Structures are given as structure tokens and as C-alpha cells.
Amino acid sequence: MKSLFLAWQAPSRLWFPIGRLGADRERTHYVFEYTGGALRARKQGGFAPLTAFPDLHERYESAELFPLFKNRVLDPARKDFADYLRSLDLDPSNRDPIEILAISGGERHTDNFEVFPQIEKTADNRITCRFFLHGLRHVSESAQRRSLLLAASEPLQVSVELNNPATGPAIQLTTRDYEFLGWAPRYLVFDILHAVAKSPEISAHVVRVNEVGVPLNRRVLIELSGRLPVGIEPMSGPDFQPLTDKASRHHMPRAPKTRTRH
Numbered sequence: 388m389k390s391l392f393l394a395w396q397a398p399s400r401l402w403f404p405i406g407r408l409g410a411d412r413e414r415t416h417y418v419f420e421y422t423g424g425a426l427r428a429r430k431q432g433g434f435a436p437l438t439a440f441p442d443l444h445e446r447y448e449s450a451e452l453f454p455l456f457k458n459r460v461l462d463p464a465r466k467d468f469a470d471y472l473r474s475l476d477l478d479p480s481n482r483d484p485i486e487i488l489a490i491s492g493g494e495r496h497t498d499n500f501e502v503f504p505q506i507e508k509t510a511d512n513r514i515t516c517r518f519f520l521h522g523l524r525h526v527s528e529s530a531q532r533r534s535l536l537l538a539a540s541e542p543l544q545v546s547v548e549l550n551n552p553a554t555g556p557a558i559q560l561t562t563r564d565y566e567f568l569g570w571a572p573r574y575l576v577f578d579i580l581h582a583v584a585k586s587p588e589i590s591a592h593v594v595r596v597n598e599v600g601v602p603l604n605r606r607v608l609i610e611l612s613g614r615l616p617v618g619i620e621p622m623s624g625p626d627f628q629p630l631t632d633k634a635s636r637h638h639m640p641r642a643p644k645t646r647t648r649h
Contacts, residue, residue, distance in 0.1 A: 390505035397432025419447040424626035446631040459493030460484045506621040520607040522569040533566045543591040578621045589613035
């Protein structure tokens with residue numbers, strides 16, 4: 388199954404991975420499970436189970452994509468849908484909500500959730516992922532102007548920041564002429580720190596730069612790749628492990644035609 392994680396931001400601004408969405412290849416079977424991060428989020432940030440998924444230890448299954456996730460994908464009927472897909476560097480004919488969410492993040496202004504893909508390791512221990520540059524709104528105007536001058540395939544430097552005031556450890560992205568642009572997503576920090584500690588094979592490059600009219604959180608699309616040490620699996624920490632009692636399953640009814648807010 389293709390997997391995405393759901394992250395929640397606490398009032399303290401800290402982020403926690405709290406659930407995992409699985410989808411089969413045909414997109415006819417979906418599973419949602421809370422992960423260990425939900426327990427940490429409850430203890431440290433006051434997280435409460437979602438109305439649609441009230442039990443932290445249940446396994447929820449459905450033949451259709453759960454509204455919580457479906458409502459985070461732009462409606463394909465909109466006139467700007469093809470342009471939206473191009474901004475994600477996806478084929479304009481793509482209608483797969485899982486592929487779209489894996490890059491877009493499904494961010495909405497009406498709540499504090501974000502979606503990100505599960506990183507998978509190849510047989511030779513390599514990882515590759517795409518994401519939009521984080522924090523562009525918080526950097527200098529000079530850096531924002533420089534971001535518009537980036538070119539597709541332009542290499543970027545990857546460095547570790549140990550004392551970011553908001554997150555602690557963080558991964559910075561910088562141009563070759565040392566213009567600091569922003570950060571990699573928080574969910575990559577743990578795995579990249581492991582890779583850097585054991586092997587220097589981490590690189591990043593620009594995939595696409597979107598026009599000024601596109602929101603800053605979708606301005607610069609980046610691909611990061613590298614090699615993890617032998618024996619290290621990406622996203623293998625307790626925060627990413629399902630809480631599900633495998634004997635406990637809840638089959639969801641088919642989603643109604645109307646859109647549901649969460």
C-alpha cells in the first residue's frame with residue numbers, strides 16, 4: 388500500500404505525526420491508523436482524537452478516501468486544476484489524490500493538519516523525496532527574491548542546524564553562493580541526521596520554481612536524495628508506528644456525496 392502520514396500542529400507550534408493513511412494500488416481500499424506520535428501529541432500538546440476517528444487504537448477502513456483527506460485536494464472540476472497540478476510538477480491529467488497529497492501537503496488555512504509521504508528505502512539504502520521549501524515566508528526579502536531566480540536542476544547545499552528556536556534540530560537549504568533559502572520539512576530531520584552522521588551522501592536540487600502568484604508554501608519544489616546507513620529504516624521511530632490492535636477494525640460506510648469539514 389502507498390502510505391501518507393498525517394501531522395498535527397499543537398498550540399505551542401510543535402508538530403507531531405499522529406496518523407497514517409494507507410491506500411491500495413487501485414485506490415479502492417483505504418486504511419487510517421493512529422501512530423505513536425498521537426500519544427506524544429496528547430501528552431505534550433493536548434491532542435484529542437478526531438471526530439471521524441474517535442478511538443486511537445482502532446483501524447479504520449473504507450472503500451473511498453476519507454473526507455478528512457479528500458477535502459485537502461483541489462476539486463478536479465475547477466478551471467485552475469491543471470495549473471495546480473503543474474505547480475506540483477505532476478501531469479495535468481493526474482487525478483490520483485494520494486500522489487497529489489504526497490507533494491502538496493494538503494495544507495488548509497482552516498485547521499492545523501498537514502500530510503506528508505512515507506519515505507521508502509531502496510535495496511541499496513537510498514532514499515528520495517520531493518517537498519516544497521519550508522519557511523520561505525520567514526526568510527529575508529533578499530532570499531525570497533533569490534528563490535525566484537532558482538533554475539530547475541540547480542543544486543542546493545544541505546546543512547544541519549542544531550539550535551533552531553522553533554524546532555531544535557533542523558535541515559537548512561542554501562544556494563551554492565550561500566544564500567540561505569529555508570528548511571526541509573520537519574519529518575525529514577531525524578532520517579537526515581542519521582545519514583549525515585554515518586555517510587555524507589546527501590544532496591538536493593531544485594525541481595521547479597512557481598510564479599509569484601503561487602503561494603509561498605508552494606513556490607520552490609525540491610528533490611532530496613541520499614543513502615541511509617545499513618540497518619537504518621526511514622521513519623522507523625515510535626512516532627510513526629501504528630497504535631492499532633490488529634484484531635480491532637472499523638469499516639467505514641461509503642462516503643456521502645456532500646463535502647464534509649473536519
